[in-house]
Amino acid sequence: MKTALITGANKGIGFETARQLLERNFKVILTARNEKRGLQAVDKLNKYGSNIEFLLLDVEDEESIKNAAGDFNKLEIKLDVIINNAGILLDNESINTTNYEIIFKTLKINTIGPILVIQNFLPYLNDYGRIINVSSGLGLFSEMSDFAPVYSISKAALNAVTKQFSFSLAEKNISINSVSPGWVKTDMGGPNAVRPVEKVQKQLSG
Numbered sequence: 001m002k003t004a005l006i007t008g009a010n011k012g013i014g015f016e017t018a019r020q021l022l023e024r025n026f027k028v029i030l031t032a033r034n035e036k037r038g039l040q041a042v043d044k045l046n047k048y049g050s051n052i053e054f055l056l057l058d059v060e061d062e063e064s065i066k067n068a069a070g071d072f073n074k075l076e077i078k079l080d081v082i083i084n085n086a087g088i089l090l091d092n093e094s095i096n097t098t099n100y101e102i103i104f105k106t107l108k109i110n111t112i113g114p115i116l117v118i119q120n121f122l123p124y125l126n127d128y129g130r131i132i133n134v135s136s137g138l139g140l141f142s143e144m145s146d147f148a149p150v151y152s153i154s155k156a157a158l159n160a161v162t163k164q165f166s167f168s169l170a171e172k173n174i175s176i177n178s179v180s181p182g183w184v185k186t187d188m189g190g191p192n193a194v195r196p197v198e199k200v201q202k203q204l205s206g
């Protein structure tokens with residue numbers, strides 16, 4: 001049985017990824033920044049498989065990431081997959097005026113958080129394991145527009161994070177990829193998004 005850890009898995013793409021991995025007989029370590037929302041998600045997922053554990057993990061908070069890694073250590077298991085899924089999109093105005101708090105928070109959650117998650121969980125990742133960073137088409141220079149500029153910057157930087165770890169992880173044969181799920185109907189994607197969340201796995205595994 002393979003084990004996957006997912007950040008920000010209490011709803012949206014992270015939740016659906018957890019559900020589909022349970023259906024494929026993975027053990028899932030569902031993490032969320034809010035205990036109540038995380039445990040509610042675990043309750044909903046129990047019908048898809050009982051191999052699920054909850055860890056409190058706020059990717060914005062280094063202490064929380066370290067505590068989650070410590071709690072994972074107590075489970076005495078190893079990981080095969082880490083999915084850096086947690087993300088926010090807060091900015092809806094020109095880069096000329098976006099305020100510091102939005103810039104800093106977005107980079108902390110979308111870019112720095114994944115680095116710290118990888119660093120702290122790497123000791124528990126099997127050789128030949130996989131890391132998936134959930135990025136966005138908006139992080140590609142070829143697709144970037146002036147929509148959500150700070151979010152776009154954070155995802156372009158996340159792609160650079162992926163590239164940098166690909167060098168450092170090569171000798172352990174750990175693969176790392178950025179994936180773009182497309183425009184998905186979630187709280188972030190909104191109701192007009194073209195892809196239902198159930199279809200996202202096809203994109204992530206494609």
Ligand SMILES: NC(=O)c1ccc[n+]([C@@H]2O[C@H](COP(=O)([O-])OP(=O)(O)OC[C@H]3O[C@@H](n4cnc5c(N)ncnc54)[C@H](OP(=O)(O)O)[C@@H]3O)[C@@H](O)[C@H]2O)c1
Binds near residue numbers: 010
């Ligand atoms: N939906 C799209 O069209 C789309 C397109 C391209 C890329 N993506 C990417 O896909 C990923 C998932 O997005 P989504 O559409 O599923 O969004 P979503 O429905 O808004 O879910 C985002 C998840 O991230 C969690 N999160 C936010 N900040 C966190 C933090 N500091 N620590 C831990 N968890 C945190 C949220 O938890 P709370 O419930 O506690 O807020 C929630 O579980 C994101 O990285 C996003 O950038 C989405």
